Amino acid sequence: MLEWVREGDTVHVTKLDRLARNTRHLLEVSEYLQGKGVALNILNIGINTATPTGKLMLTMIGAIATFEREMMLERQAEGIALAKLKGKYKGRKPTARSKTKEVIELVENGTSKAGISHLLKLGITSIYRIIRVNRPDLLENKHCND
Incomplete structure (x- = not known):
């Protein structure tokens, strides 16, 4: 979208978080748009x-939104640390790594990555990661076809 705007255009967004990830990104987008008029x-x-006034308000709101997000992440980390101390938080159970041997065997037998994904209920990205870490030679091999 940013590449298509021309001088004199107005970009309308429904919410600020649909435009930028954080204050820095918001300011970069805002400066880019301002530079193009x-x-x-x-x-x-x-x-x-x-x-x-609109420019000032945008900068202030962006900074406040970033602050709120950082505070939320800090509280979340504190809560997780406390839960870990009490033995109530274990984190997510690893799924893909526990199936490494099966993934490699299936790839070696010529099963497609889509087939492995369906069979083992793993994402394609996880399958590629397992192969890349454990047997990168299989990525260029004809056994690893889709």
Whole structure:
């Protein structure tokens, strides 16, 4: 979308989080649009960067949103640490690594990665990772066809 905008255009987004991941990214996108002469209109909070006030508000809201996210992640990490101390948090059970031997055997026998995925209920990315880490030679081998 950013490549297609032209001077005088206005980009409308429904929510700020649909435009940028964090304050830095928001400022980069905002500066890019400003450099091309494009205004940004964020509908749910009524900010339009065509005005100096709109630019200020966008920067402030972006910083606050990043702060809130960082605080939430900090509280989450504290909660997990406390739960681990109490023995109540074990984390997710590893699934793909526990099936490494089966994945390698199936690939060696010519089973497609899609077939392995269906058979072992693993994602394709996990299958490729197992092969790449344990038997990279199979990635270029005809046994590893899809």
